[in-house]
Amino acid sequence: MATRDKGLWRRRTPTRPCRWPRSIAITALLVATISIAAGCAGRSSGDATADTESGTGIGRTAPTGPGATYYVSPTGSDSNPGTMEAPWASPGLASRRLSPGDTLVLMGGRYFLGVYDQDILKPSSGSREAWVTIKGEEGGRPVLAGGNDLFAAIDISGASYVRIENLEITSDKGAPFRTGITGTGAPVSHVVLRDLYVHHLDEMGIDLADVEDLQVLDCHITHCGFGAVGGPPGPSGWRDVLISGCELSYSGHYYQGGAGPGPYDRPDGFGIEPSPGPIEIAYTVAEHNRGDGLDSKAQNTRIHHCVVANNACDGVKLWGDGSGIADTLIYGTGDGEGEASPWAGIVIGQDSAEGARFEIVNVTLHDNPEREAYPIYVQYDESTLTHLLLRNTIISNGHGPAYFGDAVALEADHNLFFRPGEEVQVHANGRDYTASQVEAGELGVGNLSRDPLFRSPAWGATGDYRLRAGSPAIDSGSPLGAPPDDLDGVPRPAGTAWDMGAYERREDEP
Ligand SMILES: [Ca+2]
Numbered sequence: 001m002a003t004r005d006k007g008l009w010r011r012r013t014p015t016r017p018c019r020w021p022r023s024i025a026i027t028a029l030l031v032a033t034i035s036i037a038a039g040c041a042g043r044s045s046g047d048a049t050a051d052t053e054s055g056t057g058i059g060r061t062a063p064t065g066p067g068a069t070y071y072v073s074p075t076g077s078d079s080n081p082g083t084m085e086a087p088w089a090s091p092g093l094a095s096r097r098l099s100p101g102d103t104l105v106l107m108g109g110r111y112f113l114g115v116y117d118q119d120i121l122k123p124s125s126g127s128r129e130a131w132v133t134i135k136g137e138e139g140g141r142p143v144l145a146g147g148n149d150l151f152a153a154i155d156i157s158g159a160s161y162v163r164i165e166n167l168e169i170t171s172d173k174g175a176p177f178r179t180g181i182t183g184t185g186a187p188v189s190h191v192v193l194r195d196l197y198v199h200h201l202d203e204m205g206i207d208l209a210d211v212e213d214l215q216v217l218d219c220h221i222t223h224c225g226f227g228a229v230g231g232p233p234g235p236s237g238w239r240d241v242l243i244s245g246c247e248l249s250y251s252g253h254y255y256q257g258g259a260g261p262g263p264y265d266r267p268d269g270f271g272i273e274p275s276p277g278p279i280e281i282a283y284t285v286a287e288h289n290r291g292d293g294l295d296s297k298a299q300n301t302r303i304h305h306c307v308v309a310n311n312a313c314d315g316v317k318l319w320g321d322g323s324g325i326a327d328t329l330i331y332g333t334g335d336g337e338g339e340a341s342p343w344a345g346i347v348i349g350q351d352s353a354e355g356a357r358f359e360i361v362n363v364t365l366h367d368n369p370e371r372e373a374y375p376i377y378v379q380y381d382e383s384t385l386t387h388l389l390l391r392n393t394i395i396s397n398g399h400g401p402a403y404f405g406d407a408v409a410l411e412a413d414h415n416l417f418f419r420p421g422e423e424v425q426v427h428a429n430g431r432d433y434t435a436s437q438v439e440a441g442e443l444g445v446g447n448l449s450r451d452p453l454f455r456s457p458a459w460g461a462t463g464d465y466r467l468r469a470g471s472p473a474i475d476s477g478s479p480l481g482a483p484p485d486d487l488d489g490v491p492r493p494a495g496t497a498w499d500m501g502a503y504e505r506r507e508d509e510p
């Protein structure tokens with residue numbers, strides 16, 4: 001598994017060089033593979049698909065190939081030859097006429113999709129050397145507007161070597177319309193989805209069961225009734241998936257023309273069933289979902305440089321061995337609803353792998369004590385041994401203590417736990433820890449229990465969790481396994497040492 005992880009991270013071309021000091025890089029490799037992701041994946045829309053350095057799946061460029069380019073226009077005709085001068089009219093029909101290497105350009109404008117199944121775009125597969133591309137005209141983003149309770153805008157079931165770019169997919173003025181891009185009918189592989197605006201749909205934004213080598217880049221998927229990205233269980237599940245630069249928000253805040261919720265009670269920003277992974281979610285925002293922010297049952301799920309905020313249920317939920325979170329801000333659990341609640345900012349639970357490993361490094365987690373719940377909850381009733389490395393992480397303002405079940409082998413150093421006005425700060429190792437016991441090093445070296453002094457915490461609204469001058473989290477972190485930069489891209493360390501939390505305070509910061 002470790003080998004596979006490294007392979008995934010290595011395949012991506014960094015936009016900037018890894019900046020680890022040598023000694024840190026070595027220890028980081030030992031303790032935290034998540035840092036490899038943070039260090040080398042790089043942000044960006046473009047780099048992942050421009051990566052031609054290897055021949056192994058993710059990141060391969062779709063070659064321009066020998067194919068032809070065809071055009072569709074709202075003013076075209078399906079009896080035309082499909083050229084720029086004489087374009088076709090129907091995106092559904094056009095998508096079925098493509099051969100490997102072909103590109104279909106949708107000219108700007110609005111296309112109504114309402115007839116099953118001819119109006120659904122069904123791109124034929126490309127090949128490794130000749131991808132099939134469907135994209136919106138440069139400089140104009142065409143709209144696929146659906147109605148008549150149509151099943152989906154685009155069906156990629158069984159497709160491979162397909163890229164879809166620069167489109168908007170939405171309901172036609174609130175008409176019933178279910179899913180943006182579906183692929184649950186048959187396994188999908190080698191797919192790039194990029195610059196898509198998918199919103200106001202009754203069911204899912206992107207719905208896949210069995211997918212290998214998928215990149216979802218710079219996509220904005222909001223207001224989908226059943227969730228933004230996810231799908232049902234599949235025979236092989238999700239493998240080699242990168243989601244980067246995306247917005248996966250407001251799931252459940254729309255249904256059939258209204259503000260929701262719909263019949264699906266907990267729509268997530270991201271939610272997938274047990275899978276081998278690896279799944280990398282980076283530079284992505286998941287906020288105001290009526291379900292969880294990011295909920296992955298996949299093994300090897302790596303979440304970094306993300307903001308997970310104001311989701312009604314759990315913030316980040318991890319279930320699979322080899323998963324972790326780094327450089328991520330999680331707050332607003334409950335989305336402003338204060339009551340007794342089973343939800344937490346971070347939940348880790350698993351009973352599938354004895355000795356499964358998880359890592360949380362340089363995460364900021366803020367909760368609100370009006371919400372009667374735990375800020376972090378690791379392990380439910382299972383007795384399966386679960387290793388958790390918790391480092392450079394701030395967990396503050398929970399109603400309950402930070403909770404780690406008795407079967408959790410917790411390695412916790414250089415964290416800050418702040419539960420104001422309460423004696424017990426942490427439950428772990430079968431016992432409680434008070435603030436003075438935390439500070440005395442009983443839970444591990446370098447742990448603190450004081451007010452982290454965030455700039456502007458919030459609950460149900462947008463907050464600012466950078467550190468104020470004088471924060472005890474400044475320069476109190478460990479270099480071991482620390483990501484090379486912070487959530488803002490500020491290189492670590494700034495000042496004299498590494499900070500705790502998702503943000504490294506710059507020396508020139510006001
Ligand atoms: Ca969920």
Ligand SMILES: [Ca+2]
Pocket residue numbers: 474475493494495496497498499504505
């Ligand atoms: Ca510092």
